[in-house]
Amino acid sequence: MSDIITVKDLCLWYGSAQALKDININIPEHAITALIGPSGCGKSTFLKTLNRMNDLIPGVKITGEVRYAGQDIFAPGVDVNMLRKDIGMVFQKPNPFPMSVYDNIAYGPRTHGIKGKAKLDDIVERSLRDAAIWDEIKDRLKKNALGLSGGQQQRLCIARALAVEPQVLLMDEPTSALDPISTGKIEELASALKEKYTIVIVTHNMQQAVRISDQTAFFLLGELVEYGDTETIFSVPVDKRTEDYITGRFG
Amino acid sequence: MRSKFDEQLSTLNRELITMGALCENAIAKSAKALAERDLALARSVPDLSVQIDEKERQIEGLCLKLLLQQQPVATDLRVISAALKMVTDMERIGDNSGDIAEIITVAELTAADETEDISAMARAVIKMVTDSLDAFVAQDVAAAQAVIAYDDVVDGYFSKVKRLLIQRVRSAETDAEQALDLLMIVKYLERIGDHAVNIAKWVVFSITGDREVAP
Amino acid sequence: MQPGISKKRRAYILLMRILMWLSVALTAGLVLFLVTYVMAKGLPEISWNLLTTKPSYLSGNIGILPDILNTVYIIIAALIFVIPLGAGAAVYLNEYARNKKLVAVIEYAAETLSGIPSIIYGLVGMLFFCSFLDMQTSLLAGALTLVIMNLPTVLRTTQESLKTVPQSYREGAFGLGAGKWRVIRTVVLPGCVDGIITGCILSVGRILGESAALLFTAGFAHAVHGFFEGLNSAGATLTVALYVYAKEQGEFGVAFAIAAILMVLTLLIQLAAMLVGRYFKKRRDL
Numbered sequence: 001m002s003d004i005i006t007v008k009d010l011c012l013w014y015g016s017a018q019a020l021k022d023i024n025i026n027i028p029e030h031a032i033t034a035l036i037g038p039s040g041c042g043k044s045t046f047l048k049t050l051n052r053m054n055d056l057i058p059g060v061k062i063t064g065e066v067r068y069a070g071q072d073i074f075a076p077g078v079d080v081n082m083l084r085k086d087i088g089m090v091f092q093k094p095n096p097f098p099m100s101v102y103d104n105i106a107y108g109p110r111t112h113g114i115k116g117k118a119k120l121d122d123i124v125e126r127s128l129r130d131a132a133i134w135d136e137i138k139d140r141l142k143k144n145a146l147g148l149s150g151g152q153q154q155r156l157c158i159a160r161a162l163a164v165e166p167q168v169l170l171m172d173e174p175t176s177a178l179d180p181i182s183t184g185k186i187e188e189l190a191s192a193l194k195e196k197y198t199i200v201i202v203t204h205n206m207q208q209a210v211r212i213s214d215q216t217a218f219f220l221l222g223e224l225v226e227y228g229d230t231e232t233i234f235s236v237p238v239d240k241r242t243e244d245y246i247t248g249r250f251g
Numbered sequence: 252m253r254s255k256f257d258e259q260l261s262t263l264n265r266e267l268i269t270m271g272a273l274c275e276n277a278i279a280k281s282a283k284a285l286a287e288r289d290l291a292l293a294r295s296v297p298d299l300s301v302q303i304d305e306k307e308r309q310i311e312g313l314c315l316k317l318l319l320q321q322q323p324v325a326t327d328l329r330v331i332s333a334a335l336k337m338v339t340d341m342e343r344i345g346d347n348s349g350d351i352a353e354i355i356t357v358a359e360l361t362a363a364d365e366t367e368d369i370s371a372m373a374r375a376v377i378k379m380v381t382d383s384l385d386a387f388v389a390q391d392v393a394a395a396q397a398v399i400a401y402d403d404v405v406d407g408y409f410s411k412v413k414r415l416l417i418q419r420v421r422s423a424e425t426d427a428e429q430a431l432d433l434l435m436i437v438k439y440l441e442r443i444g445d446h447a448v449n450i451a452k453w454v455v456f457s458i459t460g461d462r463e464v465a466p
Numbered sequence: 467m468q469p470g471i472s473k474k475r476r477a478y479i480l481l482m483r484i485l486m487w488l489s490v491a492l493t494a495g496l497v498l499f500l501v502t503y504v505m506a507k508g509l510p511e512i513s514w515n516l517l518t519t520k521p522s523y524l525s526g527n528i529g530i531l532p533d534i535l536n537t538v539y540i541i542i543a544a545l546i547f548v549i550p551l552g553a554g555a556a557v558y559l560n561e562y563a564r565n566k567k568l569v570a571v572i573e574y575a576a577e578t579l580s581g582i583p584s585i586i587y588g589l590v591g592m593l594f595f596c597s598f599l600d601m602q603t604s605l606l607a608g609a610l611t612l613v614i615m616n617l618p619t620v621l622r623t624t625q626e627s628l629k630t631v632p633q634s635y636r637e638g639a640f641g642l643g644a645g646k647w648r649v650i651r652t653v654v655l656p657g658c659v660d661g662i663i664t665g666c667i668l669s670v671g672r673i674l675g676e677s678a679a680l681l682f683t684a685g686f687a688h689a690v691h692g693f694f695e696g697l698n699s700a701g702a703t704l705t706v707a708l709y710v711y712a713k714e715q716g717e718f719g720v721a722f723a724i725a726a727i728l729m730v731l732t733l734l735i736q737l738a739a740m741l742v743g744r745y746f747k748k749r750r751d752l
Contacts, residue, residue, distance in 0.1 A: 056640060058564060085643035095634035097653055107652070108642040157638070164642055207322055234324040236460030246324045248253045 627661020
């Protein structure tokens, strides 16, 4: 299993506040890597650094190196839009666009220049199938996506991300706004998707990390405290802080 | 935040100590019954075995409840799974003590010189059981490893008694039936020592997570 | 009555309640009086002839068709300029501008602009458009003056509306690798159409009611023209015509007729604004 993303000495500041401190981590492909840690520990910030979503926030300063498929993503001349096409994102709150299910899925492909109804039809069906929601909403493709349930919306968002054929899928607490059944579906989906994609998921739900991830990284106060096999992290953590956090002795 | 959990964990510790005390008691009673040829005392041991079995089920129940309710990870997970395995070994210790007591009640044993060594062996085994549980409660790796090492002492007693018995059978000082009964008794004691070693290994696992040493 | 409340306090509550009712009654009464007075005076004066002919000194005919047309022309011309300018500026300020200080200064300027008395716009419009740019007194000069006047309104309403487009839409689109302009065009702008439309409706309302700024810039003529021809020539809008008929010619009947028409139009515009707001709110909540 080779590493698809390698991060070296990554530091990030919001203005004068340092949010990430010397992060070194290698993310293997076709695996699920979970990022855990208390609120404000930098895990979401780190996630958003991987496809440069932090560029949208004014006052962010980044040093260090992030390589995706060997290419430094901060190098001048890197096409951010192509980077985000390759490294897709699913957000905490389902955020379908206020348009039809079909147009939501087709948004990405259209953005990247794919035209032609037959081709788009194909992509829409394949993406919805991959996101395990085709059977549920195949008759409602023309309906407004905002009319779907929260869990369906989130799977729609996953399908939307898959439609541009990414290599990596970043998920920022994708189930924190969902009920247990929808959560279960998303987790199952994530496990199925790692055959084709690499997944990095931020979660507050420790059991979720245990259930679905292969690797777990524990962040605290902007530092990467511990990173390793999920099974090892949750049975024999090396660092005392990791132990205290996952066993609920924190704070 | 986890005060209830911590409380349940200390209950688990207490119950394990209680069960350990029952085991020690069972071994001690069997040994004493042998040393003093006290059949009444020997007949009281099976009662203890029953109590130990009950304790085992009780602790298993508590562990399952903790697994279900708290979904423990890290040290908590190791402690609880170690406890689940430890009670099995302790239950065997109770059975073995009962077996010893049964031999004493059935066989008509006469006083013999080996009794001294057998008593010493029983004391050594009791020490192993006590120390292994103390190591668990104190989460002390060194103490647990000392228990594992101490098994050599018990094995030494076993070899010694066995040699003595062979000698006596050869010189016709003891009849073969009695010698075999006594050999069975020391074999059971030796098994109890092995169970204590298992317990100590689970203690090491619960602290270090190292399954290589685990039985 | 609740127990435990002292007499003094009860009297105070009662007094306050009475005062509140009084002020409500006064406000409502005033509006009602105004509307019924204008309607009662104006509606009987409205005739088919009035609405469809132009005034003629020879025949003594009075018609407000040119004024209606001028009003329509000036509204269309003003909107053509003010929508792209206002919405564009709002998009820039909200989506592109990184210099927060500059944005604050511009917003403050816009705020101030909307507080300036309209006669000053008229003066500036006359000097700048009519004289300096040599447009003479014309509907175009009037429309451009109104553009400047209404720019703050459209800017603000569009900006407010842009702010209500959830950040998560933008993030979602950026996350798919869409460029900034594509995100704005396909996700942000469709989400704030309601704001732009509201801005337009408010602007139309203001244009309908504006007279001072137009007196200097658009003139008083009552000739019937086509759209482009009309823009190049002077002409009075309904409001200006109302002023002229009442003040210069003493035709109070016509003035009240125009007033009634304007009032109905204002009412319709308010209604339209409300309906548009409700329609888009419904669409968003879906």
